[in-house]
Amino acid sequence: MSETHATSAPVFPPGRYGRRRAAGRRRPVLAALLAVAAVAVSGLVAFRLYQQYGHPDYDAEVITYTGITDSRIRIDFRVTVPAGGAAVCTVRARARDGGVVGLAEVPVAAAPGARKVATRYELATTARPFIGEVLRCRAA
Incomplete structure (x- = not known):
């Protein structure tokens, strides 16, 4: 029978288990x-x-999109801007398959003291649109 001591490290034959990593x-x-x-x-x-x-001072929401033809869509949207400020909003139309068929930058100006501006824009498209969207608005 052999004795083992709990304080000693195990001894392995040299070269048998590869190189040991150094701590x-x-x-x-x-x-x-x-x-x-x-x-x-x-x-x-x-x-x-x-x-x-994202910009917290400029927020847009689509009210409705109507007037859909093979070459146009009418997008009504509301923009929140700083009091009396102006914005530029990016609107787009997508086809049923998700492809972009129309894109435009729309300038929006608020009346002095007004924060919400309702805007209507007719977007020309290259094919029949399925949906109209406002991607974002930013400072003019």
């Missing part, structure tokens, strides 16, 4: 750097998307 602190540092890089990239993506699609 090191590389992994935690690498993981921390990757985490910092992921947070930075996420922040940049969020900032870019906010610039492109």
